[in-house]
Amino acid sequence: MLDLFPFFFKNPLSDISPAIKLIYLNQTNEFTGLFSGNNIHQKLSYAFWAMTLPAVPLGISLAFRKHTKKRQAWLFITFISIAYIFLSALMYRMIAYAMLCALIPISYGISHFYIFIKNNTGRSYYRFVRTCFILICCYAFVAPNMLFSSKDQGYLVYDKKFLSQICQYLNNDQLLKNTPKRILTSIYLGPLLLCKTHHEVIGTPSHRNTSGILDTYHFMNAKKQDDAHMIVQQRGIQVIIIGRPECGICDYFIDISNNAEESDNIFHHQLWKGNIPAWLQAYPTPKSLEGKIKVFKVKE
Secondary structure, eight states: OTTOOTTTTSSSTTOOOOOHHTTGGGGSSSGGTTTOTTOOOHHHHHHHHHHHHHHHHHHHHTSSSTTTTHHHHHHHHHHHHHHHHHHHOOOGGGHHHHHHHHHHHHHHHHHHHHHHHHSOOOHHHHHHHHHHHHHHHHHTTHHHHHHHHOOTTTTTOOOHEEEEEEHHHHHHOOOSSSSSSEEETTTTTTTHHHHHSSSSSOOOOTTTTTHHHHHHHHTTTTTSHHHHHHHHHTTTEEEEEEEEESSSSSTTTOOOOOHHHHHHHHHHHHHHHHHOOTTEEEOOOOEEEEEETEEEEOOO
């Protein structure tokens, strides 16, 4: 097996650059877990586990019932559920698999409980009890997401109005609408601009686009203007779009050195403060985007 499939026994991310893991994947929600230092969905994960953990004792009880003919199947499902519940503690991406496994014994238990209600409830109350039971079962799986989902207010990448406005701006502006430009901006805006405009982008939120992520990161976090200028020249960048740091389109541009003083001096923050190098020219933005983004044209 090892000779035929050398990556079979390795981590799914084993062939990814360590730098990409550090500056991108470690900041991506689905690759974080309960034990991650930057965990932001801990309450949500508790809610999901509360929906999956009952499958373990339920699966065991179903496996060891008297006269059961599917003991091995129930034990296998219980083992797989435990495995994915454990993996979901390490990586949120696995929560979906844990829930799918848990649905089998939970659905089986719910169906039997429904039959119990039907056989032990009087006719006058049966419809009311049945309706309440169905509603509880339905909303029990939706309520955790409603109660514990993260609040993304102020994050521009979740603001549909902002995303529509920036696309309209790039498609209708006199400088930008006639000739496709190569744009460097947040990797999270990359796919939208590729789809909705005729422009090119450098970075996209895909770990396969290693060079785009690293060049975007090193540009935004450059300590010297010359380092940022070198990336611009190498990649043929014509337009640069940055966002207000706290608005969430550049939230992955972290300083991995954890030095707060140096972090304030990174190139992205210097541009936002108005410290513009000679090889860049500030370009006006419409009032609807003022205070949210800044656009710079690279001088030829």
